[in-house]
Amino acid sequence: MAGFLLHQLIGTWFIIGSNFPMWLKGDKLSPTFNYTLTEKKGELYDEVRYLQKGKTKVIKGYDHRDAKDESAFTWRGKGLLFIAKSKWKVKLMDEKGQWAVIWFSKTLFTPEGVDIICRDKNPDPRLIEEIKNKMLQDELLKNYVQRIVILK
Numbered sequence: 001m002a003g004f005l006l007h008q009l010i011g012t013w014f015i016i017g018s019n020f021p022m023w024l025k026g027d028k029l030s031p032t033f034n035y036t037l038t039e040k041k042g043e044l045y046d047e048v049r050y051l052q053k054g055k056t057k058v059i060k061g062y063d064h065r066d067a068k069d070e071s072a073f074t075w076r077g078k079g080l081l082f083i084a085k086s087k088w089k090v091k092l093m094d095e096k097g098q099w100a101v102i103w104f105s106k107t108l109f110t111p112e113g114v115d116i117i118c119r120d121k122n123p124d125p126r127l128i129e130e131i132k133n134k135m136l137q138d139e140l141l142k143n144y145v146q147r148i149v150i151l152k
Contacts (some may be wrong), residue, residue, distance in 0.1 A: 005070050005090060008097040009035045009044060016123060017116035017131075019147040020104075028052050031151070033117060038062070046075060063088075086110065091141055092134055099127065101135060103144075114144040 015023060015031040023031055031050040038045050042065035049058050059077070066072035072089040086107045091114075093100040099118040106112040116131055128150060135141040135148075 005093070006037070006042065006044065006065060008093065009090070009100075010037055011035065011119070013100070013117035013119065014121045015115050015151060016118045016121075017128065017148045017150045019113045019144055019149065020115060021111065023050075023115075023151060024149055028057070030121075035063070042067075044073075091138060092131070099123070099131060101131065101141060103140060114141060114148065116148065 011034070013033040013035075015033065018024065018031075022028055029051040031048065034047040034049060036045040036047075037043075044063040044065075046061045046063050047058050048061075049056055051057070061075050061077045063073040063075050066074070069089070071091075072087065074085060074087050076085045086104055088102055088104040091101050091103045098120070099116070102115045102117060104110070104113055104115070114135075116128070118127075132145050132148070135145050
């Protein structure tokens with residue numbers, strides 16, 4: 001079982017819902033998380049991609065899995081962003097690995113929040129409602145359901 005979630009995360013995820021201000025301002029569009037396994041055990045290479053003024057922008061970093069909790073990670077930026085660090089956790093994921101809900105902690109630069117990510121850029125609205133209903137059953141996530149904005 002160890003490493004199962006890590007392998008489920010590999011690939012591209014579309015951020016379809018969020019309460020993260022960076023995605024809600026409207027000037028950064030089509031955000032994705034792109035995860036690749038590195039040679040280090042329990043580590044992912046992480047690229048956050050989005051469009052701004054028609055150009056693709058990329059934020060690069062590494063996600064280190066928590067030794068005590070396979071669903072929890074610490075992100076650290078690459079290059080000049082090395083000083084930036086945040087904790088995040090996969091709170092929900094469907095059994096087929098097609099969608100997930102990620103909670104992230106507050107940092108010096110960002111508020112605490114939630115992203116809904118999906119392999120499909122335009123999931124069926126019924127799926128989004130199903131995810132929100134599952135969030136309502138989680139003690140932490142239920143606090144975010146009303147604040148989630150579905151991204152277009």
